[in-house]
Amino acid sequence: MTPHPHDVAPKPERAVPPGKPPLASRMMRATWRGLPAARYGAGCERGLEVPAADGSPLLTDHYFPRAKGDFPTLLVRSPYGRGLPWSPMYGVLFAEQGFHVVLQSCRGTGGSGGRFDLWRNEPADGLATVAWLREQPWFSGALGTIGPSYLGYVQWALALDPPPELKAMVIQVGLHDPHALFHQGGTLRLGNALAVGAGMTYQHQGLVPFVRATLRLQCGLRRITTARPLRGAHTSALGDVPWLEEVMSRTDADDPYWHGASLGAAAERQTVPTALVTGWHDALADQTFEQFARLGRAGCDTSLLVGPWTHTSAFQHGWPDVFAESLAWLRAHLCDDPTGLRPTRVRVHMGGEDTWRDLDDWPPTGPATTWFPAADGTLGRQAPADAEPLTSFRYDPADPTPSVGGPVLSPDAGPRDNRTLEAREDVRTFTGAPLTEPVEILGPVSARLRISTDTGYADVFARLCDVDAEGRSTNVCDGLTRLRTTGRTPVEVTVAMSATAHRFAAGHRIRLQVSGGAHPRYARHSGTGEPTVDATGLVPTRLILHGGSTLTLPHGAQAFPSG
Incomplete structure (x- = not known):
């Protein structure tokens, strides 16, 4: 039988004697502005073989400050390769600041032996790497971890059974729950699944294979995301990715497939000081907020x-802030130098005014305020006189409501002009009167909607928007959930719309947007009740929004004229 390509251990790279970091990393380092000056020159040993838990060689690059003395160590484990951008962002920059940096390719990626599995090997392989570190003459016994996205997941994996040397963690736009990355409210996060499939499969192979796969995916995106069935449609762009088929089809978080995938329990008992970084439009922001809450309950520092970032822009124009925050945390807990720490636990960017706020906790405590959509399309503080239907619209899966901006893993992420979207017949908006004074909201946003359908099957998407004086409608936060109705009797569903810190300026208006989907961010609902990846039929659905529906804005929100 022909072996699976991931079962064949790649030929290990030969270790490179200590020397300078790769030229591309040094050149990229020179392009950044607003970063602190280097304290040391950076050296590098490349292609070291570290034994995994089963003995497979994990290829590892060691960056170090060119100076005598004891320096703490940062462990960075990645399935995305050890080249750009990881080499300059973590290897070079942190070595220049006085850290040994161990940049390692997870098993089955970047030339490391073994077969990559989306989560099952990370706890054991992380501990095996720490055991290797203990044998290195330059290891001082002070260990920290750092990294974004899946590089945050491997940190939580190590924290399940933290070694005594682990003194600090910095998790940047990171996840702890793979199921929640691929599914939300019972609906497949299709855009995330395809983006992660491309990144996990090709990024560790180098820039050229990754760019080619990304271009194939972009060129075929409409065909892939509207295929009937969805199962297997991605292979034209990404090839055979068995784990991607699994994560797309396993909708239920209680499916045995997901057992052991979520590492939330690590935060529940965490004692290692942990810094968290995210952006309001990061696809993993909700997981970061959940991590912060769990760490708080555990009494962890x-x-x-x-x-104001997306999943990727935090490492573009946001990098000076992210780097400074991360460096200060690591110096405080690994070098006993707290001078760079800010005085409060929380710092958030206020949308709408482009300023920062320092807070003692997140979310701030205080009463929420409630707004009511009305049949005339307004949004006010007074509930409608009755619970009669406010409006209805037809969702057609053959022409699904498109996604615009928001927390997605694509270049379209972030705040966008929603006016073209809102002009569609399958989108409804409810808008407040112009504000006579600014309104601030800080915390989680939600909509409680009373909905009935004519088919019994539907998704509902709700979005909070800021409408300026010229009528531009900009998304602030949003969410989606799947519902099941019986006959014409309305059901009440709560759509969690993530969290925000936003200031609506005087003269602006607050808007609630409601629709039946956001494709291809979320897989379209077929209207038939078939499993998402296997559905072949398409049935349009009429959604009826009833009175008694509400929008809840968090602490800081003030009343505004109801019109």
Whole structure:
């Protein structure tokens, strides 16, 4: 039988004698502005073989400050390769600041032996790497971890049974629950699944294979995301990715497939000081907020930074802030130098005014305020006189409501102009009167909607928007959930719309947007009740929104004229 390509251990690279970091990393380092000056020159040993838990060689690059003395160590484990951008962002920059940096390719990626599994090997392989570190003459016994996205997941894996040397963690736009990355409210997060499939499969192979796969995916995106059935449609762009088929089809978080995948329990008992970084439009922001809450309940020393970023822009224009925050945390807990720490646990960026706020906790405590959509399309503080239907619209899966901006893993992420979207017949908006004074909201946003359908099957998407004086409608936060109705009797569903810190300026208006989907961010609902990846039929659904529906805005929100 022909072996699976991941079962064949790649030929290990030969270790490179200590020397300078790769030229591309040094050149990229020179392009950054706003970063602290280097304290040391950086050296590098490449292609070291570290034994995994089963003995497979994990290829590892060791960056170090070119100076005598004891320096703490940072462990960075990645399935995305050890080249750009990881080499300059973590290897070079942190070595220049006085850290040994161990940049390692997870098993089955980047030339490391063994077969990559989306989560099952990370706890044991992380501990095996720490055991290797203990044998290195340059290891001082002070260990920290750092990294974004899946590089955050491997940190939580190590924290399940933290070694005594682990003194600090910095998790940047990171996840702890793979199921929640691929599914939300019972619906497949299709855009995330395809983006992660491309990244996990090709990024560790190098820039050229990754760019080619990304271009194939972009060129075929409409065909792939509207295929009937969805199962297997991605292979034209990404090839055979068995684990991707699994994560897309296993909708239920209680499915045995997901057992052991979520590492939330690590935060529940965490004692290692942990800094968290995310952005308001990060696809993993909700997981970061959940991590912060769990760490708080555990009494763990923690901090939270939330910027005006997407999953990737935090490492582009946001990198000076992210790097400074991360460096200060690591120096405080690994070098006994707290001078760079900010005085509060939380710092958030206020949308709408482009300023930062320092807070003692997140979310701030205080009463929420409730707004009511009305049949005339307004949004006010007074509930409608009755619970009669407010409006209805037809969702057609053959022409699904498109996604615009928001927390997605694509270049379209972030705040966008929603006016074209809102002009569609399958989108409804409810808008408040112009504000006579600014309105601030800080915390989680939600909509409680009373909905009935004519088919019994539907998704509902709700979005909070800021409408300026010229009528531009900009998304602030949003969410989606799947519902099941019986006959014409309305059901009440709560759509969690994530969290925000936003200031609506005087003269602006607050808007609630409601629709039946956001494709291809979320897989379209077929209207038939078939499993998402296997559905072949398409049945349009009429959704009826009833009176008694509400929008809940968090602490800081003030009343505004109801019109």
